[in-house]
Every structure is written in C-alpha cells, then in structure tokens.
Amino acid sequence: MNTIANIALRNLSRQKKRTILLGSAIAFGVMIVTLINGFAGAFSANVAENFSDLMAGHVFISGTEKGAKDKDVSVIRDDTALTAAVKASGAPVKYVTRRSAFSGTLIFEGKKIRTNVDGANLDEETFLRDRLLLKEGSWDAMEDRGALILSEKIARKLNADVGDTILVQMQTVTGQSNVGEFRLAGISFDAGIFGQMMSYANLSYVNELIGLAPDEYQTMGIMLDGLKRTESAAASIYAGLSGDVQLFERGVKDEKGAETPFQALMRQQSKETWDGVKYRLFTINEILSQIKQIVAALDTAAAIILVVLFIIIMVGISNTFSIVMFERIGEIGTMRALGVQRGGVRSMFLYEAVFLALGGAIAGIIVALVAMGIISLFDFGMENPAFIIMKNGHLSFYLPPLRAAGNVVVIALLTLVAVASPAGKAAKLTPAEALRTQK
Amino acid sequence: MKRIVTIAILAIAAASSAAFAQDVPKIIAELDRQSDFTGKDFAAVYTIVSQKPGEKDSVTQVRMFRRDDKEQFAMLVVLPEVNKGQGYLREDDNVWFYDPTSRKFSFSSIKENIQNSEAKNSDLTKKSILDDYDIIGTKDGAVGKIPVWVIDLKAKTKDVTYERIVLYVRKDRTMLLKQEDFSVSGRLMRTSLYPKYAEIEGRLMPSQMLIVDELNPGERSQLTMTEQSLAPLPDKVFTKAFLEQVNK
Numbered sequence: 001m002n003t004i005a006n007i008a009l010r011n012l013s014r015q016k017k018r019t020i021l022l023g024s025a026i027a028f029g030v031m032i033v034t035l036i037n038g039f040a041g042a043f044s045a046n047v048a049e050n051f052s053d054l055m056a057g058h059v060f061i062s063g064t065e066k067g068a069k070d071k072d073v074s075v076i077r078d079d080t081a082l083t084a085a086v087k088a089s090g091a092p093v094k095y096v097t098r099r100s101a102f103s104g105t106l107i108f109e110g111k112k113i114r115t116n117v118d119g120a121n122l123d124e125e126t127f128l129r130d131r132l133l134l135k136e137g138s139w140d141a142m143e144d145r146g147a148l149i150l151s152e153k154i155a156r157k158l159n160a161d162v163g164d165t166i167l168v169q170m171q172t173v174t175g176q177s178n179v180g181e182f183r184l185a186g187i188s189f190d191a192g193i194f195g196q197m198m199s200y201a202n203l204s205y206v207n208e209l210i211g212l213a214p215d216e217y218q219t220m221g222i223m224l225d226g227l228k229r230t231e232s233a234a235a236s237i238y239a240g241l242s243g244d245v246q247l248f249e250r251g252v253k254d255e256k257g258a259e260t261p262f263q264a265l266m267r268q269q270s271k272e273t274w275d276g277v278k279y280r281l282f283t284i285n286e287i288l289s290q291i292k293q294i295v296a297a298l299d300t301a302a303a304i305i306l307v308v309l310f311i312i313i314m315v316g317i318s319n320t321f322s323i324v325m326f327e328r329i330g331e332i333g334t335m336r337a338l339g340v341q342r343g344g345v346r347s348m349f350l351y352e353a354v355f356l357a358l359g360g361a362i363a364g365i366i367v368a369l370v371a372m373g374i375i376s377l378f379d380f381g382m383e384n385p386a387f388i389i390m391k392n393g394h395l396s397f398y399l400p401p402l403r404a405a406g407n408v409v410v411i412a413l414l415t416l417v418a419v420a421s422p423a424g425k426a427a428k429l430t431p432a433e434a435l436r437t438q439k
Numbered sequence: 440m441k442r443i444v445t446i447a448i449l450a451i452a453a454a455s456s457a458a459f460a461q462d463v464p465k466i467i468a469e470l471d472r473q474s475d476f477t478g479k480d481f482a483a484v485y486t487i488v489s490q491k492p493g494e495k496d497s498v499t500q501v502r503m504f505r506r507d508d509k510e511q512f513a514m515l516v517v518l519p520e521v522n523k524g525q526g527y528l529r530e531d532d533n534v535w536f537y538d539p540t541s542r543k544f545s546f547s548s549i550k551e552n553i554q555n556s557e558a559k560n561s562d563l564t565k566k567s568i569l570d571d572y573d574i575i576g577t578k579d580g581a582v583g584k585i586p587v588w589v590i591d592l593k594a595k596t597k598d599v600t601y602e603r604i605v606l607y608v609r610k611d612r613t614m615l616l617k618q619e620d621f622s623v624s625g626r627l628m629r630t631s632l633y634p635k636y637a638e639i640e641g642r643l644m645p646s647q648m649l650i651v652d653e654l655n656p657g658e659r660s661q662l663t664m665t666e667q668s669l670a671p672l673p674d675k676v677f678t679k680a681f682l683e684q685v686n687k
C-alpha cells in the first residue's frame with residue numbers, strides 16, 4: 001500500500017504545474033469558505049459583547065408591578081434582595097448598572113424623531129465615558145441634570161448642535177403624556193442603525209419624566225468579565241433570588257415555538273397577575289437569540305458556496321484525471337503486466353486525489369488564517385457604523401476547529417467522487433489492451 | 440351708602456361664585472352624559488384633515504362604531520386608499536390594531552393617535568371626566584365673545600392621558616367650546632376647539648373639532664363628524680372577525 005501511495009505522490013510531483021493549478025483551485029475555494037466560517041464564528045460573540053456594552057450588562061433583572069386596570073408598570077423600587085443575590089452568586093461581576101429608559105419623540109425647531117433614551121447614573125457608570133466616544137461636546141456637561149447625549153445621526157436629523165434645548169415627548173410608566181426639556185451636552189460618533197439605542201441622559205431626570213422616584217429604576221444590568229460565563233452566572237443569581245422575591249419562570253417557550261425565549265417571557269408577563277413587584281431575569285443571549293439565526297444563515301451560505309465551488313472544481317479535477325489516465329495508459333499497462341492488481345491502480349488515482357485535496361485544503365486554511373490575521377490588524381475605530389460586529393473596532397474571526405476539519409473531509413470526499421470515474425476506468429484496463437493503446 | 444352697595448355687590452358675587460362652584464360637578468356630569476350613548480349603539484363617519492408644516496394636507500376618514508354599554512368600539516379606516524381596511528377594535532381595556540396587509544392584529548391603546556393625525560382614539564369615545572379628574576379651580580372667561588366657565592381639572596389617578604385639563608364651557612348652554620391638555624410637567628400639549636355641534640336625541644355631540652398640537656407648531660387636525668346614527672349594530676361588528684371580514 002505504501003508503494004502505491006509513494007507512486008501517487010511521485011505522480012503529483014512529476015506534473016508540478018498541473019498539481020499546483022488544481023491545488024490552487026481547491027485552496028481558493030477552501031479559503032473563501034474558511035473566511036466566511038471564521039467571520040460567522042466571531043459574529044455572534046462580537047455582537048453580543050457590543051450589545052452588552054450598549055445595554056450595560058450580560059445579565060439583566062427588571063421589575064414589573066401591576067398597576068390600575070392590571071396594567072404593567074416597569075419599576076424596581078427596592079433592590080436590596082437583588083443586590084444580595086448578585087453578591088452571593090459568586091459571579092465574576094465587573095460592575096452593576098441601574099437604568100431607566102423610555103421611547104419618546106425628540107422635537108427641535110420643527111423637526112422630530114422617535115428614539116430611545118437611557119437614563120444612567122453617570123457618576124457610577126464611568127466606563128460609559130470610555131465606551132462612547134464623543135464627536136462634539138463633553139462628558140463634563142452631563143453634570144447638568146437635563147443634559148443629553150445623542151448619536152451623530154439623530155443630532156443631524158434634528159439639526160441640533162451642542163448647547164441646544166430639545167423638547168422630548170414621552171409617556172410615564174403609567175401611560176400619562178409628559179414633556180421634558182433636554183440640553184444637548186454631547187454628540188457621539190455615528191453608530192449606524194444602533195444610533196437610536198445610544199441616547200443617554202441622567203437617571204434622575206429620566207425617572208422624573210417617566211414618573212418614578214429618584215431612587216427607583218427599571219433595569220439592573222450585571223456586567224461580567226466576559227460573555228462566556230453569562231448563563232452560569234444568570235442561573236446562580238436566579239437560584240439566589242428564588243424564594244426571596246417573586247420571579248418569572250425562565251426558559252419558557254411559546255406553544256407555537258415561533259418566539260424567542262425573551263418574547264415568550266414577555267408574553268408570560270402580560271398573561272399573569274400578581275401583587276407587588278415581580279422580577280424577570282434575562283441574559284444578553286436571550287435578547288440576541290435571533291443573532292444565532294444570522295450565524296446559521298451565514299454558515300448555510302458558506303456551505304452552499306463550498307458545494308457550488310467544488311462542483312465546478314470537481315468537473316475540472318474529473319476532466320484532468322481523465323486526461324491523466326489517458327496520458328499514463330502505457331504506464332498503467334506496464335504496472336498491470338508487472339502484477340499490480342486492478343485495486344492498486346484505482347488506489348493510486350484515489351491517493352493522488354486525496355493528497356491533492358488535503359494539500360489544497362490545508363493551504364487554503366493557512367492562507368485564510370493569514371488573511372484573517374492581516375484583516376484583523378486594521379483598526380476601523382469604534383466610531384465606525386459597523387462597530388457592532390467588530391471587536392474593539394477590529395474585524396475579528398473565530399474558526400471552530402471542527403468546522404475546519406469538516407470542510408477538509410467534505411473536500412476530500414468530493415475530490416474522491418470526482419476522481420472515482422477516471423480511476424475506475426484505469427482499473428478496468430487489461431494489461432494487453434493498455435500496452436497496445438497508442439497515445 | 441356706598442359701603443353698603445359695595446358689600447352687597449361683593450356678597451352677591453361671592454354667593455353666585457359659591458353657587459357656580461356647587462354647579463361645576465353638574466356641568467361636568469352633563470358633558471360626560473352628552474358623550475355617553477349607554478343603552479344605544481352609535482355610528483358615525485369622521486373625516487380628519489391633518490396639516491403639518493412642509494407636508495401636503497392629509498385626509499383620513501374613519502367609520503366609527505360604538506357600544507358604550509360594554510365600552511366597545513370598532514373603527515374602520517376608509518381613507519387614505521393606501522390604509523383602507525385598517526381598523527381598531529376595543530375589547531375591555533385592550534385596543535387592537537388590524538393591518539389587512541399582514542392580516543395581523545397588534546396591540547394598540549386608547550391613548551394612541553388615529554393614523555398620522557393629532558386626534559387620539561379616546562377623542563371619539565365616551566368621556567368620563569367626573570370619574571377621572573378633580574376640580575381644582577374655576578373662573579369666568581370668554582372664548583371669542585362667548586362667556587364661558589373655565590374649569591381647571593387635575594387627574595385623580597395616574598392612568599389618564601393628561602395630568603391636567605382645562606375646560607371652557609359655554610355659560611348659557613352646557614357646551615364644551617375649548618379644551619386644553621397639559622403634560623405631567625405642566626406644559627400645554629394640545630388645544631382642542633369645538634366650533635360646531637350636532638344634536639342627537641338630546642345630546643350635543645361636536646360635529647367639528649380642531650385639535651392643535653402645541654409642541655409642534657403648525658401641526659393641527661380638523662375632524663368633521665357626519666352620518667351619525669343610533670341604529671342598533673350587530674354584535675359581530677365588535678369582533679376581530681368583523682375587521683378581517685370587511686377586507687375580504
């Protein structure tokens with residue numbers, strides 16, 4: 001068997017140009033697919049981490065109270081039990097944030113736009129200053145109680161500059177209409193479609209506008225030291241809270257199965273009734289569960305590209321090996337005459353195909369890894385509209401080893417299929433027939 | 440003598456003011472009664488012309504069906520053509536919005552604006568001012584040349600849309616001529632004017648309303664009510680199936 005493998009290797013090295021061309025075709029296909037896989041591998045984690053920064057947490061706890069006529073009022077009035085449970089959980093907590101938010105209409109000189117405004121305690125959330133880069137204005141101006149930071153896109157749509165007074169119209173937590181006045185303290189770099197998630201104001205003023213007391217808030221965000229321990233930390237905190245406070249069940253699924261776990265949790269909230277504040281605990285993964293669908297779509301696209309590229313390459317390999325068989329017909333006759341069996345001839349061609357596939361695939365993966373390394377060196381900056389899919393402003397990649405190995409196996413199998421027919425024809429040749437065939 | 444006359448005038452003014460203060464709840468109760476069709480079904484067509492600076496006037500027409508006994512309403516959008524078939528349905532405290540394009544219902548609210556106008560769903564339904572508000576002040580005033588009672592009201596609960604409203608009610612006949620709505624922070628948000636009324640079985644219903652957005656200068660909506668009727672309506676009108684059927 002070793003002899004046949006050695007002959008196959010020698011055959012490949014005899015036709016260097018042809019081998020390099022065929023191997024390059026395979027390597028190119030593998031490189032494209034590996035790049036897509038690598039991008040998809042990091043996409044989910046990058047989006048989740050960036051959303052964690054925007055929302056200031058990996059694990060969240062929000063409170064809901066039943067108001068008049070069974071209407072839900074989003075509020076956390078006393079967080080003693082929550083704070084104790086977070087502490088007791090042993091989760092790797094970097095910091096805890098307390099925020100209130102509303103969706104309202106900003107009005108400035110005849111222009112208006114609907115946006116979300118997050119009320120944050122900026123004395124405690126000092127990290128926000130590092131995370132949110134200002135193009136104009138300054139964070140110091142946020143000491144003004146009615147100060148507001150808007151993304152560039154929103155500020156541009158309103159045609160507002162730093163120092164301008166902007167009216168805001170929203171509803172309180174009980175549904176009453178209210179109007180407030182913000183002073184534009186800063187404009188952050190354009191965040192693309194996420195600009196509407198990046199309007200920040202002081203918690204105390206947001207609370208006043210939505211009808212909460214100064215020491216109340218709506219959502220506690222627990223920022224961990226990374227995304228990896230999100231689910232285990234959430235489970236520990238949830239276990240710690242059980243028995244001490246009223247809690248919504250986690251992991252509920254809608255009977256139709258069409259909803260995300262988070263949507264199902266919200267639906268559960270609207271169906272039930274209770275006294276006092278009931279809490280729901282959720283994670284960034286639940287909020288972004290639809291991101292997994294995007295990753296799945298990217299992986300499916302990569303798989304389709306892999307198949308389409310290799311069908312094209314297979315046709316080329318199959319044709320090339322048919323020519324190779326014809327070129328070596330005398331050689332095959334001599335080998336058969338010297339006692340090499342049909343299986344040996346077939347194996348020789350198949351070994352050549354496998355070596356070609358492995359060589360091309362490994363080269364493709366190496367080139368893709370080098371390309372990933374080079375691309376990830378470019379700093380696109382956190383002010384880039386596509387920052388949400390980046391890691392600290394850099395495009396990042398993660399290639400799951402099993403996926404890379406799977407790609408290599410698929411390519412090897414497809415190449416074997418492509419060569420099977422010429423290999424079979426070569427094996428079927430009788431020594432006499434092969435020796436008398438004129439090239 | 441002069442002192443006696445002055446005292447007499449002040450006494451009469453104080454007495455009439457006290458009498459008016461006692462009458463205010465009755466005036467508000469009468470305003471509530473005029474908008475209440477309990478025991479009957481009410482239907483009408485409302486045409487809403489909305490003006491916004493820099494935009495062409497938009498015309499929305501809705502056909503409203505009300506059953507105040509059960510606090511139900513169904514509203515069908517007739518115009519503009521692009522939104523034809525959309526509808527709102529109130530069941531208990533829930534308001535559903537139906538979109539014939541997606542054939543789906545989504546949650547809305549009585550406090551939501553009708554289409555892109557300044558009018559809210561609640562503007563076309565039964566009022567319950569006496570239940571929702573406390574009287575915090577009354578005074579004489581005028582709308583144009585018409586003498587009115589100016590009644591200042593503050594919300595009893597935090598569930599009503601506006602924390603404070605001021606009503607301008609005609610003195611010679613209980614008829615609301617103007618209403619000002621204020622935010623929780625005390626800012627005037629919108630002013631509604633009621634220049635024309637129609638009498639329906641002893642109740643005065645505004646047949647024309649002008650709603651002015653005080654936060655967005657130049658934005659206003661004029662509502663005109665026509666084809667009002669108190670004829671009984673089939674029960675199926677107040678169902679989701681009705682909104683779906685009218686689009687088939």
